[in-house]
Amino acid sequence: QVQLVESGGGLVQAGASLRLSCAASGRTLRTYSMGWFRQAPGKEREFVASISWHGGTTYYADSVKGRFAISRDNAENTVYLQMNSLKPEDTALYYCAADEDSRVPVTADRDHYDYWGQGTQVTVSS
Numbered sequence: 001q002v003q004l005v006e007s008g009g010g011l012v013q014a015g016a017s018l019r020l021s022c023a024a025s026g027r028t029l030r031t032y033s034m035g036w037f038r039q040a041p042g043k044e045r046e047f048v049a050s051i052s053w054h055g056g057t058t059y060y061a062d063s064v065k066g067r068f069a070i071s072r073d074n075a076e077n078t079v080y081l082q083m084n085s086l087k088p089e090d091t092a093l094y095y096c097a098a099d100e101d102s103r104v105p106v107t108a109d110r111d112h113y114d115y116w117g118q119g120t121q122v123t124v125s126s
Contacts, residue, residue, distance in 0.1 A: 001026050001027070001084060001115075002015065002024055002025075002026045002027045002029070002114075002115040003025045003026045003115075004018045004023070004027070004096050004097070004098060004115055004117035005022070005023050005025075005117055006020060006021065006022050006086065006094060006095065006096050006117045006118065006120040006122060007020070007021050007023070007079055007086065007120055008021050009017055009021040009094060009120030009122045009123075010122065011124075011125070012122075012123070012124055013027070013124070013125050014086060014087055014125065014126050015073070015085060015086065016124070017083060017085075017086065018086065018122060019080060019081070019083070019085045019102050020079055020080065020081040020094055020096075020116060021078055022034070022078060022079040022096030022117060023038075023077065023078050024077045024078070024079075025072075028074070028077060029072070029074060029078075029079070029100075030074045031053050031054055031079050031100075031102050032053055032099060032102065032106065032125070033050060033051065033053055033098075033099040033102060033104060033105060033106060034051050034070075034072060034079045034096060034097065035047065035048075035049065035050040035051075035080045035096065035106075035107070035108075036048040036049045036050075036094060036096055036097075037072060037094070037095045037096075037097060037110060038090075038092075038093065038094045038095070038122075039092055039093050039095070040091060040092040040093075042095055043113075045095070046077055047061050047068075047102070047108035047109075047110065048056075048060070048061055048068065048081070048082060049064065049070040050063055050107055051060065051070045051071065051072055051079065051106065052105035052106055053102045053105070054055065055072050055074075055097075055125055057105045058068075058070055058106065059106035059107075059108065061108070064083075064090075064120065067083065067084050067085045067086075067122070068082065068083050068084070069081070069082040069084075069106065070082075077092075079096055079099075081094070083122070085117045086097050086122075086124045088124050088125065088126045089124075090122060090124050091122060091123050092122060093119040093120070093121050093126050094107045094119060094122050095117055095119045096112035096116075096117050096118050097110070097114075097115060097116045097117070097119040098114060098115040098116075099113045099114060100115060100126065
């Protein structure tokens with residue numbers, strides 16, 4: 001069993017940056033693909049970014065490409081999401097997720113992920 005805890009969210013102005021962290025316990029994340037998703041009020045949970053178990057492959061939603069960067073530190077059992085040039089439409093509850101199936105290096109399919117954190121709120125004011 002893997003427990004995931006997100007942190008780093010907050011209230012910022014448009015154009016600012018935030019760095020989200022996802023710390024894992026229970027098992028090493030070394031063999032897990034990882035993803036970030038977000039959910040705004042009244043909307044479906046949507047894919048943001050994914051990273052392969054070795055960190056060599058990343059995949060982003062078009063809406064964040066060029067502004068967000070996903071990374072991981074397997075020694076620290078932590079995954080990060082660096083968010084730059086934030087926009088009001090980035091406001092959402094951000095979740096990290098772990099995918100046990102390392103044969104799929106990256107995926108936007110939320111049903112493919114086995115473990116989820118509780119989320120951290122990001123609010124961007126205009």
